[in-house]
Amino acid sequence: MAQAHRTPQPRAAPSQPRVFKLVLLGSGSVGKSSLALRYVKNDFKSILPTVGCAFFTKVVDVGAASLKLEIWDTAGQEKYHSVCHLYFRGANAALLVYDITRKDSFLKAQQWLKDLEEELHPEVLVMLVGNKTDLSQEREVTFQEGKEFADSQKLLFMETSAKLNHQVSEVFNTVAQELLQRGDEEGQAPRGDAAVALNKGPARQAKCCAH
């Protein structure tokens, strides 16, 4: 099974937060970009489908410690899948997002998990996220179904609404907390301030922001 190997990184100086890479994965239109935008900028607005990958950073305080999350928001549309796989490498954590009103996106999340197992470090932290709970009257995936699948695969699980800002910071903060608890070798040394940008819109090339 092919796996991404990570080179041990020097430990960060105590004053600088360690950097962890988190990838957002899932079908198109499940709300990956909206979750990232809500978490990083506390905003919710109409956004075009992601092209390739978008990139955010956020420093998160966990008790007395802090860490920097590099959030890589991948495109859900099928045509970008080969590009998205490039961004899996070196990830410390993944949010596997589906839309609770779309059964197909839940099934697709299960497929994404198989891809992750092949391409990611075996210790990568994965959280399954059922988004759009504000549309519960159109629900096609019950909370129980999500939870049972997550438990069967030993994944963390939460349901969210990026629109109503329900459980969004809890998702990212729980992942951040878990990452910090996992020990020194999981985080990378700071690599300087990364650009914060959204590569959105049909005219943009499939690439992620350099930093």
Ligand SMILES: Nc1nc2c(ncn2[C@@H]2O[C@H](COP(=O)(O)OP(=O)(O)OP(=O)(O)O)[C@@H](O)[C@H]2O)c(=O)[nH]1
């Ligand atoms: N009702 C509701 N709509 C949401 C929510 N989150 C996202 N949306 C809407 O769902 C649509 C898709 O959201 P995006 O955040 O662009 O989804 P995405 O998964 O990043 O899509 P791709 O970039 O194509 O992969 C947009 O119209 C959002 O406004 C939510 O929590 N509730």
